Amino acid sequence: MSATLEDLKKTFAFAVPADVLAKLDPAKPLTAQGVDSLAMTAMAVAVQNAFGVKISVAEGLKLKTLNDVLAFVNKAR
Amino acid sequence: MKTRAEAIAFFRQQPDGVRPGLGYEVEAFRPGDAEGVSELFYRVYGDAYPIDMYYIPDAVRSAVELGALHPVVARLPDGRIVGFAALYRSSPPFAGLLEFGLGMVHPEYRGSLILFHLTNELTDRMTALPDVEAVFGEAVCDTIITQHSSALFGFREVALELELMPGGGAGRISCLVLFRNIRDRKRLLHAPGFCAGELRTLVAWAELDREVAVLGQEPQQAAATRLEVQTFAHAGVMRGNVHSLSGDGAAALRKAEAAAAAEGCRIFQWFLNLAEPSAAAGAWLLRQDGYRLGGLLPRWFDDDALLMQKLLDAPVVENINLYSDRAREILAMTLADPLGEPAG
Known part of the structure; x- marks a missing residue:
C-alpha cells in the first residue's frame, strides 16, 4: 500500500510544530515554510525508520518538498 | 595558525567562499580537511566557540591522530567543508566511551539534509571503530527533536542533567543523557x-x-x-x-x-x-x-x-521538554526529595 501525505505528516508530528505542519504546502520547499535544519534531520530519520527506506546523499539532495519525500518513499519501498 | 587568536584573525580576513546549492559528499575526515573544519567552526560560531582546539587546524589533526576525535564531514566538490559531526573524548575517564555531538552545518546549507547524513554516517561508522566501546549524547531539553532523533538512532535515555547549560532568555537548559552500548560484558x-x-x-x-x-x-x-x-x-x-x-x-x-x-x-x-x-x-x-x-x-x-x-x-x-515517558520518569527521579520524600 502506498504511503500518503497524511502518513508523512503523522510521522513528522514530533519534529514540526502542529501549526506549521497543518499549513504545509506539499509542493513548496519545506525550508521555505518554517522547517529548520534540525527538524529536517528529524524528519529524515523518521522517514527511514517508519518506512524502512535508506536516504542516500544523492537522494537527499532531491528531497525539497513533501511531495518529493512522498514520491521517494513510495518508489523506494 | 598556532593560536586561537591567530586563527580567528585569519578567518576574519577571509571572504566566505562557500557557494550555496551545490552537491556534497559525506565521508570520514581526512587530514587535509582540518583547515576547512576550523573555518566552519568560525563561520558557524564566530569567535564564540569555547574550545580553542577547533579553531586551530593542526590541533584538530592531532586530536584525530590521537583517537580523541572521530569526525565525519560534508565536503563540497571544491573541498570546502560545510558540515561536521564527531565522536569525541570528553569528561568520562574511560577512553572507550565517546560523546556524540558537535553537529554543525554551514549557514548556507542549513536547509539541507547534511546534518542527517552526517549523523547516519557517524552512526554507521561507530560500531566498526575498534577503540569505541560505547557512545553517549547530551540532548538539550529546550526542544524534543534531538532527543527523539537520538532514540531513532538507537540511543536510550539514562540520566537527566538538570540546568546544565546556560541558555538564552528562557533560563538554563537541561540535558537528557542518551546512551548506546557497542561492546560490553557483565x-x-x-x-x-x-x-x-x-x-x-x-x-x-x-x-x-x-x-x-x-x-x-x-x-x-x-x-x-x-x-x-x-x-x-x-x-x-x-x-x-x-x-x-x-x-x-x-x-x-x-x-x-x-x-x-x-x-x-x-x-x-x-x-x-x-x-x-x-x-x-x-x-x-x-x-x-x-x-x-x-x-x-x-x-x-x-x-x-x-x-x-x-x-x-x-x-x-516548565522549561524541561522531554520526548518520552521514560525521560519523564527520569525527571521525576531527579526531582524527588534528596532525602527520599516524593516530589510534591
Whole structure:
C-alpha cells in the first residue's frame, strides 16, 4: 500500500510544530515554510525508520518538498 | 595558525567562499580537511566557540591522530567543508566511551539534509571503530527533536542533567543523557539503597547485563580517596569523578564543592564509580549534603557511574521538554526529595 501525505505528516508530528505542519504546502520547499535544519534531520530519520527506506546523499539532495519525500518513499519501498 | 587568536584573525580576513546549492559528499575526515573544519567552526560560531582546539587546524589533526576525535564531514566538490559531526573524548575517564555531538552545518546549507547524513554516517561508522566501546549524547531539553532523533538512532535515555547549560532568555537548559552500548560484558554494580530501584530500572532500559548489589549506609572505605574535578566557569558547572573514597572522602568532596562554588559554580555533579563500593557509598554522603539523583552513566569509568547532582537554584521544570515517558520518569527521579520524600 502506498504511503500518503497524511502518513508523512503523522510521522513528522514530533519534529514540526502542529501549526506549521497543518499549513504545509506539499509542493513548496519545506525550508521555505518554517522547517529548520534540525527538524529536517528529524524528519529524515523518521522517514527511514517508519518506512524502512535508506536516504542516500544523492537522494537527499532531491528531497525539497513533501511531495518529493512522498514520491521517494513510495518508489523506494 | 598556532593560536586561537591567530586563527580567528585569519578567518576574519577571509571572504566566505562557500557557494550555496551545490552537491556534497559525506565521508570520514581526512587530514587535509582540518583547515576547512576550523573555518566552519568560525563561520558557524564566530569567535564564540569555547574550545580553542577547533579553531586551530593542526590541533584538530592531532586530536584525530590521537583517537580523541572521530569526525565525519560534508565536503563540497571544491573541498570546502560545510558540515561536521564527531565522536569525541570528553569528561568520562574511560577512553572507550565517546560523546556524540558537535553537529554543525554551514549557514548556507542549513536547509539541507547534511546534518542527517552526517549523523547516519557517524552512526554507521561507530560500531566498526575498534577503540569505541560505547557512545553517549547530551540532548538539550529546550526542544524534543534531538532527543527523539537520538532514540531513532538507537540511543536510550539514562540520566537527566538538570540546568546544565546556560541558555538564552528562557533560563538554563537541561540535558537528557542518551546512551548506546557497542561492546560490553557483565558487570557488578554497588547501588546505594536509596536509589537501587531506580538504577535497576535504568539498567533495564539501557539493556545492560548487570548484577546489582545493594549498599546500605555502613561506611565503605578504600585505601585512598581519588577524585578528579573540572570546573566550567563559563557555564557555572563543577563536574567531578569519584574513583574511590577513604576516611577523608567526605571532607574531600565538600572541599571540592566549596572551591568550585568560590569560582562561581552553581551546578555540581559527581560521577561515582559503581564498581567500587567506597565510591558508590559516597552517594549517601552527597545525599545528606543536598544532592539529588541524576541517573546512570553506563561505561563512564568503563564500569558504570551514578550521577548525583546539586543545584543552588531550584530548576525551572516548565522549561524541561522531554520526548518520552521514560525521560519523564527520569525527571521525576531527579526531582524527588534528596532525602527520599516524593516530589510534591
